[in-house]
Amino acid sequence: MKKNVFVLFLIVASVPPAWCQKKRVAVLDFEYGTVQGGVSAIFGQNVDIGKGIADLLVDRLVRDGTYSVIERKALQKLLTEQNFSNSDRADSNSAAKIGKLLGVDAIIIGSITQFGRDDKSIGAGGGVMRGVGAKYGLGNVGLKNSKAVVGISARTVLVETGEILSVASGKGESKRSGTTLFGAGAGSRTAAGGGVDMASTNFSDTIIGEATAAAVSALRSELVAGASKLPERLVVIEGLIADVSGNTLILNVGTRAGVKVGQNLQVVQGGREIRDPATGKVLRRVGTPIGMVTITEADEQSSGGTYNGSVQPKVGDQVKSQPK
Numbered sequence: 374m375k376k377n378v379f380v381l382f383l384i385v386a387s388v389p390p391a392w393c394q395k396k397r398v399a400v401l402d403f404e405y406g407t408v409q410g411g412v413s414a415i416f417g418q419n420v421d422i423g424k425g426i427a428d429l430l431v432d433r434l435v436r437d438g439t440y441s442v443i444e445r446k447a448l449q450k451l452l453t454e455q456n457f458s459n460s461d462r463a464d465s466n467s468a469a470k471i472g473k474l475l476g477v478d479a480i481i482i483g484s485i486t487q488f489g490r491d492d493k494s495i496g497a498g499g500g501v502m503r504g505v506g507a508k509y510g511l512g513n514v515g516l517k518n519s520k521a522v523v524g525i526s527a528r529t530v531l532v533e534t535g536e537i538l539s540v541a542s543g544k545g546e547s548k549r550s551g552t553t554l555f556g557a558g559a560g561s562r563t564a565a566g567g568g569v570d571m572a573s574t575n576f577s578d579t580i581i582g583e584a585t586a587a588a589v590s591a592l593r594s595e596l597v598a599g600a601s602k603l604p605e606r607l608v609v610i611e612g613l614i615a616d617v618s619g620n621t622l623i624l625n626v627g628t629r630a631g632v633k634v635g636q637n638l639q640v641v642q643g644g645r646e647i648r649d650p651a652t653g654k655v656l657r658r659v660g661t662p663i664g665m666v667t668i669t670e671a672d673e674q675s676s677g678g679t680y681n682g683s684v685q686p687k688v689g690d691q692v693k694s695q696p697k
Contacts, residue, residue, distance in 0.1 A: 400427050638668065664684065
């Protein structure tokens with residue numbers, strides 16, 4: 374009997390509480406300016422390895438399950454809308470701004486600090502080989518036991534304050550050696566526009582691909598270990614009713630503002646707007662609560678739900694988070 378009770382305790386203890394929600398994060402493309410010259414030498418053109426490594430990291434984080442990760446297409450769409458430039462990749466303030474628009478708890482930004490081969494290869498004359506081609510594993514004259522090495526650093530930025538909450542790093546080295554960084558694979562091929570699919574077998578089979586995968590996995594482990602440092606973020610939702618059809622309401626706020634299916638929002642009617650006398654900005658709206666709307670569907674910019682209340686709502690009425 375005691376054994377059965379102990380087993381039951383382990384099962385219950387292993388189930389996360391219903392109120393425990395994953396922290397929402399987004400991963401920006403990594404900055405790679407310090408290694409750009411070497412990247413161009415390796416691939417024969419400038420390849421955005423920062424985007425490729427960010428894609429790999431998102432894949433690892435999703436598979437791990439500790440964080441809720443924003444889909445990369447949604448992120449890229451927002452970055453295009455906001456005219457976000459590549460030079461902003463490692464900027465904490467820009468990251469915080471993007472994070473607020475996405476409705477996430479934190480943004481992960483970072484840099485690629487090393488991308489090439491180790492420096493232990495010996496030339497034909499017995500000395501260390503010099504020059505860009507030798508440094509990045511190009512050609513095969515006199516190279517022996519050359520391994521690929523990739524280094525990455527990352528920072529987790531709190532969206533609300535722009536504060537750097539934690540730092541992480543990952544370094545990977547290929548298990549195999551080779552006379553070139555592409556080894557047995559065909560990773561030197563690039564797509565139109567200078568892109569390379571780092572998730573493809575074509576790239577992962579190379580020794581530089583092997584080192585990249587190891588570095589990303591190491592970085593993922595450190596980021597997951599720091600998940601508990603992220604504080605709970607209070608999401609305050611304020612929007613307006615855009616359409617009324619019976620007891621079905623359409624709102625002008627969606628998932629980007631933090632709206633979730635199953636959530637209850639308060640419906641407020643009438644009242645007055647209180648404005649900042651200096652700027653004219655609306656500071657708050659004072660009205661009368663008339664009911665609640667339960668969200669049944671939501672996309673990035675809008676949501677819909679079922680209304681329940683004593684007074685019929687109308688277009689322009691306010692909806693907001695329930696007071697705590």
